[in-house]
Amino acid sequence: MAKIAIVTDSNSGITQKQGEELGIFVLPMPFMINEVTFFEDISLSQEEFYSKLKSGADVVTSQPAPANVKKLWDSILINYDEIVHIPMSSGLSSSCESASLLAKDYGGKVQVVDNLRISVVQEQSVRDALQLIGAGKNAAQIKEILEADKYNCSIYIMLDTLYYLKKGGRITPAAAVLGTVLKIKPVLQIQGDKLDAFAKARTVKQGKNIMINAISLDMQNRFGGISDENVRLHIAHTERAAEAEQLKAELSGIFPGIAINADRLSLSVACHIGPGALAIACSKKLAVAKN
């Protein structure tokens, strides 16, 4: 049986350390901060990142340099037969497109998965891929299964401020005027390839309710029902660890029996939405991943 390696990028929220534990490879995303390049989780910690972001530094995300990607793949292929490469959503970055181009030179040994995932649901794809390897699938089959499953997830994020979204030009000018006087907490959604406005809340409680209702509807209508059989819940945050834990407790009460993991949101998302954000995501469990 072919020996298969999994590669993802740090957008998945998987740290270098967690990557080692899972037995996968995590490509660090580069950041340009005041025109100096840093690598997530290598030369840039979460704390450093937020302190720079809040000081008003110019933070720009970038895609991994093709040379670095190639170097990583080449080193992996010394010990492995195939690679499943799971980059961040092609709708949000061109990482996927460049990786796909590079992969052409590897004669099918490297399978780049274009499944529009980001953050906690990208992490879920990595875990799904590990299960698929365990089930004896090859790299090309894993790519096909994960891509067929791409829309079976959704993410809702409540922001503390619109400042960073405005700064990064990620929302339309009309929406950007929002909240100049009133304290408004926008709730955004990520469905595959797009970051979109979903609703607006006046209070944290209201924002949480909006997200919980939306997730609940998605589970019922899109993911086959609210049960641990069908779905997995995720909570992610930017500098809101305590609130995330509290939300986790609330969700466990509302959706008993469903596994929930809480994690920090990856920095490439954080730099667009800023500190103070709270997110709930849901992904449908792969049929093969059931056991």
Place this chain on the structure above:
Amino acid sequence: MGNNTIDARLLSRMFLAGAKKLEASKEWINELNVFPVPDGDTGTNMTLTIMAAAKEVAAMEDADMLTICKAISSGSLRGARGNSGVILSQLFRGFTKVVRDHDEITIPILTDALDKAVETAYKAVMKPKEGTILTVSRGGAEKARALMEEGTEDMAYFLGEIIKYSEEVLSKTPEMLPVLKQAGVVDSGGQGLLEVLKGAYDIFLGKELDLTISEARPAITSQSLDAKADMDIKFGYCTEFIIMLTRNFNIKQEMDYKAYLESIGDSIVVVTDDDVVKVHVHTNDPGLAIQKSLKFGALSNIKIDNMRLEHQETLFKKTPNAPAAAPGKPVTAKPAAELPRKEVGFIAVSAGAGINEIFTGLGVDCLIEGGQTMNPSTEDMMNAISCVNADHVFILPNNKNIILAANQAKMLVKDKNVIVLPTKTVPQGITAVINYVADQGIEENTQNMNEEIAKVKTGQVTYAVRDTNIEDKEIKQGDYMGIGDAGILSVGRDVAEVTYQMIADIASDANELISIYYGEDIAEADAEKLKQKVAVNFPSHDVELQFGGQPIYYYIVSVE
């Protein structure tokens, strides 16, 4: 026995006399308002409505019946303000629909016309209420039919009996509406209608009356406007410019910058958009604003106007023929034609610099100044709609006395889909816009916004303009009153205490947000004190304080 028919010339003179009679009784009708609040007075609204038509009628010489009817109908429809004004305009619309096809109005024609008038007016109101102008008009129409069927041929007797009977119905309105009885008044709209009928009847009887219609708006309006305009100019220079950022301008710096502008002026708008900041401030020292701004980058599009001088100019230019610079005038950045057509636009009726800024900040395209001090007319609404270059236009009337005029504008506009969201208060309007979601369809949004509006409880604090007794509360002129969605909640001599009591009355554990908008006559420090008190006593709520800058209402509070 005299004339038993009414021709075009007589009808036009009767209409003008009715308008004059209503105008003369305006102040007295205003006093019949049940709530002793200083706003949206029935007499003023009905007078402005009929005067809009009277001006058109007066300008005609030897016009035929059809032309006069058109003038009465379209003039009053467009000029309609307030609920009573809208109903009056619908009465005229129905009436003229029947008589316009005849050169001479006979008793049977008049009877049909009155029926049509009543039918049309009832249709215009979603939930017709008895004990109002509607009941009075229906009484008159029913009497007319009875007289006609009895074979009455004497027009003077016919008209006289209708008026007599309408007066009887009016005198019974307190029995139909308990609020009227408690306040010891008859319905003001019904009284207004009766004044119109009486004026018309005087002419029919051959009284010599002065029928010149002055072009200026009624004195009370322009006076209050001028007083307001003078009072508003605390800071003399309207200063606008754009900063092209070359230095950092993060949230903290933006807040500090705004705080600085607040220390030297008011009416501040700072909009940051990528690397430019648009600034608008009224200040007595534009130099300070410019110096401060230069620290962040280069300035462009600098415009400084001396508002005191310009104000003098507008006052000077105001001839008897020119309408006063009115509330109700749409305020928008650019004429619609210069803006690209978009799918959805918003219009809000708003009063106060702070409230205006909130609506603009939420993406409202066009504001109509008005609400408390003045109900905008149907025509004001139509002008605003024409300013918004969008396929679908949402209107937020933000006052229960403006919703009908907005609905009337919706009927008259053909080239755009106008949706009137029945917001009765400013906070309801704010909640409506916040809940608009760009991706969703018009119907889904309309439904969603309507649901959210219903969740907003509002309280507003103003003063009593006269002594009265309402809902068993003894109110003295000058008292502060906290008015909720269903009536008066608190009365007293201390504005903060009255506001606090009102909030305590409407807040409940099911709610989570209390928003307080303080008006132009309240000092920020006092508002802050009230906010602290509310925050301490309602710990499960978020309490937000905003500058509203609204006139008349010291505080507007919402609980949701």
